[in-house]
Amino acid sequence: MSVAAAHAGPGEQQVSQGGDSGKKRGWTGYLLMLPGGLWLLIFFVVPLITLISTSLYDPSGSIATGYEMTFHWANYIDAVEGYGPQLWRSFLYAGSATVAAVLLGFPLAYAIAFKSGRWKNLMLILVIAPFFTSFLVRTLSWQLLLADNGWAVDVLRAINILGPDGHLLATPFAVVTGLTYNFLPFMVLPLYASLEKIDPRLIEAGSDLYAAPFTTFRKVTLPLAMPGLVAGTLLTFIPAAGDYINSELLGTPTTRMIGNEIQDLFAAGAYPIAAALSVTLMVAIVTLVAIYVRRSGTEELV
Amino acid sequence: MSLASVRTRRWLGDRLVVTFAILVLLYMLAPVFVVILMSFNDPASRQSYSFDGFTWNNWTNICGPYQLCDSVSTSIQIALLATLLATALGTLMAFAMVRHRFRGRAASNVGIFLPMASPEIVLGSSLLALFVAGGFAGQLGFWTIFVAHVMFCLSFVVVTVKARLSGLDPRLEQAAMDLYANEWQTFWRVTFPLVFPGILAAALLSFSLSFDDFIITNLNSGQTVTFPMFVWGAAQRSIPPQINVIGTIMFLLALALVVLGELSRRRRLGR
Numbered sequence: 001m002s003v004a005a006a007h008a009g010p011g012e013q014q015v016s017q018g019g020d021s022g023k024k025r026g027w028t029g030y031l032l033m034l035p036g037g038l039w040l041l042i043f044f045v046v047p048l049i050t051l052i053s054t055s056l057y058d059p060s061g062s063i064a065t066g067y068e069m070t071f072h073w074a075n076y077i078d079a080v081e082g083y084g085p086q087l088w089r090s091f092l093y094a095g096s097a098t099v100a101a102v103l104l105g106f107p108l109a110y111a112i113a114f115k116s117g118r119w120k121n122l123m124l125i126l127v128i129a130p131f132f133t134s135f136l137v138r139t140l141s142w143q144l145l146l147a148d149n150g151w152a153v154d155v156l157r158a159i160n161i162l163g164p165d166g167h168l169l170a171t172p173f174a175v176v177t178g179l180t181y182n183f184l185p186f187m188v189l190p191l192y193a194s195l196e197k198i199d200p201r202l203i204e205a206g207s208d209l210y211a212a213p214f215t216t217f218r219k220v221t222l223p224l225a226m227p228g229l230v231a232g233t234l235l236t237f238i239p240a241a242g243d244y245i246n247s248e249l250l251g252t253p254t255t256r257m258i259g260n261e262i263q264d265l266f267a268a269g270a271y272p273i274a275a276a277l278s279v280t281l282m283v284a285i286v287t288l289v290a291i292y293v294r295r296s297g298t299e300e301l302v
Numbered sequence: 303m304s305l306a307s308v309r310t311r312r313w314l315g316d317r318l319v320v321t322f323a324i325l326v327l328l329y330m331l332a333p334v335f336v337v338i339l340m341s342f343n344d345p346a347s348r349q350s351y352s353f354d355g356f357t358w359n360n361w362t363n364i365c366g367p368y369q370l371c372d373s374v375s376t377s378i379q380i381a382l383l384a385t386l387l388a389t390a391l392g393t394l395m396a397f398a399m400v401r402h403r404f405r406g407r408a409a410s411n412v413g414i415f416l417p418m419a420s421p422e423i424v425l426g427s428s429l430l431a432l433f434v435a436g437g438f439a440g441q442l443g444f445w446t447i448f449v450a451h452v453m454f455c456l457s458f459v460v461v462t463v464k465a466r467l468s469g470l471d472p473r474l475e476q477a478a479m480d481l482y483a484n485e486w487q488t489f490w491r492v493t494f495p496l497v498f499p500g501i502l503a504a505a506l507l508s509f510s511l512s513f514d515d516f517i518i519t520n521l522n523s524g525q526t527v528t529f530p531m532f533v534w535g536a537a538q539r540s541i542p543p544q545i546n547v548i549g550t551i552m553f554l555l556a557l558a559l560v561v562l563g564e565l566s567r568r569r570r571l572g573r
Contacts, residue, residue, distance in 0.1 A: 029402025033410060036391035036456055043453040044417050047428035054431040104326045111323035115316055125560055126327050132556035133337055135514050136533040137549040140541060141336035144352065184330060213315065234419065242421025245516065249537060259423045259517070266427055266521055271434065278427040285421065 048282075055275035067271065075276040083261050083277055087284070090257040093172065093247075094240035097179035101187040101236045102229070104180070109191035109228075110221075114200065127188050139178055139249050146174050146250070170252045178246035186235035194228025195221075230296050238285055334553060341546035360543045367542040373532035374548060380444065380528065381512040384451035389505045391452070392459025393497075399460070400467045418457045425454060426518035433522065442524030450518050455508035462507060466500025506559070513552075 054067070055075055061067035080087070112123045130138060146152055146168040156162040168174055198221065206216030222229075244259030258281055265274035344357035365371035395414070398404065417425060429450050433439060438446065474496070478488040516530040523531060533545050 023401060023403045025403050029398045029404035032394040032398035032402065033404065036395040036460070037410065037413070039391060039452060039456060040413055040417070043429065043432075043449055044425070045413070047425075047432040050431040050435050051424075051428035054435065104329070107319050108323040108326040111319050115320050115323075121564065123323075123327065125557075125564075126331060129553070129557065130330055130334055131510060131514075133334060133549040133553040134530060134533065134545075136516055136530050136537070137337055137545055138333040140533070140537060140545075141333035141340070144336055144340070145332060147352065149352065181329065181333070184326075213312075238419055238421055242423040243517070244423070259421070262423050262427060263517075263520065266430060271431065274427065275431055278424050281421060282424045289419070 051275050052279055054271055055279050057272040057275075059270070059272045061272070072272065075272050076280065079273055079276040079280055082273075083258065086256055086258045086261050087280070089255070090241050090259070090281075091284070091288075093176055093179060093255075093257060094237050094243075096176045097183065097240045098187075098233055098237045100176065100180040101184050102233065105184055105187035105191055105232065106225075106229075109188050109195055112188075112192050113195035113198075124192070127185055127192075131185060135182065136245065136249075139182065139245055142174070142178050142181065142250055143169060146177070169250060170255075172251070172255050174250040175246050175255050175257075178250045179240045179243060182243070182246065183236040183240055186239075187232035190231035190235065191225060191228040194225045194231075198224045226296060230293065233292070234289060238289070241285060242281060337546045337549040337553070340543055341550045343543045343546070345543060360547045364544050364547050367536075367544055369527060370532060370542065370544055370548070373527045373529045376444070376526060377513050377529040380447055380451060381509045384448055384455055384512045385505050385508040388452045388455035388459050388508050389501060392456050392504060393463050393501055395456075395460045396463035396467055400464055414457050414460050417454055418461070422454075422515075422517035423521075426450070426521035429453070429518070430521045440524075442522055443526040446522045446524070447519050447526060447528065450522050451512040451515060454515070454518065455511055458507050458511060459504040462504035463497065463500045466503075467497055470496055510556070 053069065056069065056071050056073065057067040057075075058070040058072055059075055059078070108127070112120060112127070116123050144150060148167060148169065150168075153162065153166070153168050156168070157164060157166065162168070168177075202220055202224070203216055206220045207213065211219065241257075242259050244257055244263055247255050247257045247260055258277065262274050262277050262281070265271075265277065339353060341360055342356050342358070343353050344355035344359065346354040360366075395410075399407065399410065429446075430442075433442060433446055470493070475488050475492055478492045479485075483491065514530060515528075516534060519528055520531060520534070527535070529548065533541075536542060536545060
């Protein structure tokens, strides 16, 4: 799937993007946008507004009795006070998973872009291969891989990194491992797309000018890979911060993330507080992302 | 530093990067191997989730666990319908954005990007808030899942088709017009065939996103059980090895599609 998109990406894209010159005026543009635009308006924008208004309902309502709009801002105070640790944990785990994904994904993307030769397509297919099978079934496999009788624990106990009764499963480590694993392809693919566009001669020029390999990497490769790195970090961090599957399947009650709480509150019918929590998460993420995008100086994400 | 030692160091560095990359790939593929292995598992007890013995039974009796095959069929139906609509609407939007001028382009760009940048739990909970506020709390099910899936697939379709379309040389279409093709003929004989791989990629992406979605579906599904919801339910009780059979079949089908696509691409290039 994404292999085709990745192929179409670099090189060909520059052809017709300059300016509005080849574009047609008139009503057709509006007509083409209309159905999809309406769908997004009704099922994305309006729901967000509904979510915000739900978060201000009187929390004592229920589905049976109905909810009353009382501009109950205290819902937000309750949400942040009651679920502060989970909120903090979500960002901590998502941040750790993102850092891990950069550390694992960058060398992989670099190897595919510059060192893979004729194995390039095969490696790209292997990167997206995990997508081909169900996300939940794969996460369940991690239960097995990290289990106390699994080989990962055996090896780590043998070399004494884990104590004789150390665990991997049901620890924050397992949750972060799962999150990293789940979103790693979203890091590798944009990074690869950015790295692939780099002219290898630029890197050679760096070493010709007596830069040490690390200096060349820092001054040439990394800045050119920045758009991919920013896109990859966002695509990893945002879904990881809202995820509750890894925490539920690989963690314990003490590793619960904000997603777990929102899901459970909605399931229990506590809509106002759940909505307040959901809005808080969204605002926190949008703020973080805005700061990050601004500081990294990349504006062209779409 | 002598040239030879620079070469050795570079060679060593390359080996290191490649070895590390292969290890990362193994990390990414390990769970897939486990899924394939576990599809042949003969569990010793209902609670056991470890490899206890080899059997073909799971493959010959896929539909054994209650509701498993129904859930797969529900997921396929929703994914097909959602893919169809999302691909159609998204392709139209991609054409508008690349080929037409209209007011509010910047806003549309943001509107299309935002659903991809929102956590699923927020998308799912806001839709649920809408359905509840609109009095549909009792009607959650197949169609509310469908609506949600079209919504989140749409953005991915627009982005994928747009990439393909903006990479298209407009001179190809101008040439067709110069050769007296009318707009309709130009579109169907030149533009559409060239954009089609992008549309196909978008459709495949939509299908797999929809088939695999759990977080948004879980909030808006009512009593309807999709395959991921079945797996989730099973994970709370006991996990039937057959879910690994479904996982393996999905994997093999997708792999076959990719290999076929790659082969046909090579054949076209070879000519």
